[in-house]
Amino acid sequence: MALDINTQWSAGKKIHGYTMLEDAHEGSNSIWGKAKSPTGQTVFFKKYTSPSSMFDDWYQGYVDYQKEIKKRIDEVSRSDDKGRNTGPTYRFIEFFEQLGPDGAPESMKSMDYYQVLEYIDGAKDLETYLTSPDTTWNDRKMFASVFMFAMKTLHGDRIKIVHADLKPKNLLLIPTRRQDGSSTYQIKIIDLDMSILMDKLAPWHSDGIRYPGSPGYFSPEHLRGQVPTEKSDVFTCGLILYEILAKEGHPYDRQSDLQIYEEYRAPIPHLRGTYGSPELDDRVARMLHRMLDPDPNKRPTALEVQRQLIGGQPVRRRDAGGGVRVSRPSVPDPVETVRTPPVTPVPAPGEAVRIPPVTPAPEPVRPAAYCKLKNAGHPEGVRVFPNTAVGNKFLQVIEPEARRVYCQEHFKILFHDGKWFIRHCAPPDENKTALNNVPVSGEMELHTGDVIAASNADGTKTAMPFTVEIGE
Incomplete structure (x- = not known):
């Protein structure tokens, strides 16, 4: 008979010292749910069904790859004075392997891979906010700013990670306050299961295979069967920023069609509100449009986009709570990092922004499949x-x-x-x-x-x- 997932993972079950707080939920490549750690902390507990050590020859490569992603995320994850994680993603708490499933004959057991992740309480995903009538233009500007701040960090030299499966449901927003009492949001980018290291090929790679992603948010590189790069993330960020900031909403009506991408049919957007002047509004709109260029070499970097969204002004200082303050008060400042190295200085007015060269993605054997x-x-x-x-x-x-x-x-x-x-x-x-x-x-x-x-x-x-x- 088929395996009943809840007979091996139900509320109250203990695994590796963790107590399950709910029955397992089934995802596309894992089962997951809330759990309590040995110290009483609520965590997000995940067991992978794919890859499997039994029938996936890239299983060990995947485990090692995830360890490297954890190491890089840990390097930029800090806690503020209230103990909150200020990194761009959830915190990876622990990875482990365990022989299973329980009760199965020894000949049918194999090593199962588990991840224990930070449980983010009080958060709502971006899709929930975008469908709420209570979401204001100022909220939307903050969403855009903190989102691209996080993406700039993810793509930065210290991490070098391509998310490769961005969508509004994978962006968690947490209302918070600065030390001066003003409101802002923290953001946590989730679902790094199939994220890619910029400097190391993914263990599941095979020429011509479409990399995992989500319909409506694929990049052209996904659809061409190429390896997604940071510029692929920028394309998907552009789709999401249209949903956040543009009256038109999603420029392609959530279609993933390589032909309409390559024909560059997205309109230059009309913003839902203003960034303070017609000139700034035009710069932001054109930046969003550039993000959807079918040629990845012509798209801006996440850093360029983030700078434009905070008014194109140099960073003046950091406030006591770690938030970035900019000289244009009409633009909310993101509160994303604390006690991290200073942001790379913004070029002086008129000085060109240096864009790092992009290595072209390898040509596929065939269209994505x-x-x-x-x-x-x-x-x-x-x-x-x-x-x-x-x-x-x-x-x-x-x-x-x-x-x-x-x-x-x-x-x-x-x-x-x-x-x-x-x-x-x-x-x-x-x-x-x-x-x-x-x-x-x-x-x-x-x-x-x-x-x-x-x-x-x-x-x-x-x-x-x-x-x-x-x-x-």
Whole structure:
């Protein structure tokens, strides 16, 4: 029978010293929920279902990659005088691995990967604020300013991280006050599961595969099957800033269409309010439009955008609470970092801003593509990566008839030369793998609509069918 997720993770269960405060919620690549640490702290607790040490050959690379992301985030995460984390993202508390699942036969156990993250209390995501009639123009300016301040930090030389899956739901805003009593917001960028280090290729990389992201917020590089860069983040930031600041809202009506991106159909936006003068308003509007240039080399940096949003003025000083003060009082100042190194000085008026060279993304083998396996229990499909081994560990979670598969690797999904393939790899005494009722021999190419199933020797009897979807 299929694995019931809540039988292995329910409220009150203890894992690695943490007590679960609620039943597990299921996400696309993990299960998660609130938990209490051994010291009584409320935390966000996550167990990954993908990658898996059982059938993903990039599992260990992913664990090491996340450790490096944690190390870099820790370097800029500080606490203010009230103990609040002032970094641009949630704080990574602990990573660990543990053999599981509980109660499974030893032959079906594997190392599971867990993350314990800061639980951000009192926050609402940006999408909630943008749909609220109570959100003012000044609120929107603050949202834009603190958002780009955080992105500038994420892309900076100390971190060098491309988020690669930005969207309003991944931006948490926390109302707070400066020491002078005025209100502002802190921002926390969340969901760094598939973020990319600028100086190290992701372990899940395979030429021509579309990098994970969210429909409506893909960059052109995502859709071309290229590795997203910091300029890809800037494109997505532009889509989000249109939603925050422009009367037009999302310039592409939340479509992710490479053709309309490349034709640069986004209008120069009309702002919902003013930044203090027609000249400043025009600069901001044109900056937002530049962010959506289909050529990543022509987009501004996050630092350039952030400077424009605070009026293009030099940073004068830091207030006692760590907030950045600028000379134009009409623009709210972000309160994002405390006791961090000074911001790089803004060029003098008339002096050109030096833009670091951007290394072009590698040319893809083919347009962006993905592979999903669908069945009655998962009509939306389960996405598989290249070299995914499908066996009992994989199948017991999504397929009631997984009892027909006894080995850890029954078949593999492969990708090379711009195409997807299947290869049967079970021992001789196991059931065979059939593709469209034909036993799989060697590598056989996959197409949308193909049916993969466990079968007898000649493919005449099948069970546990999956329908293939190949996406362009």
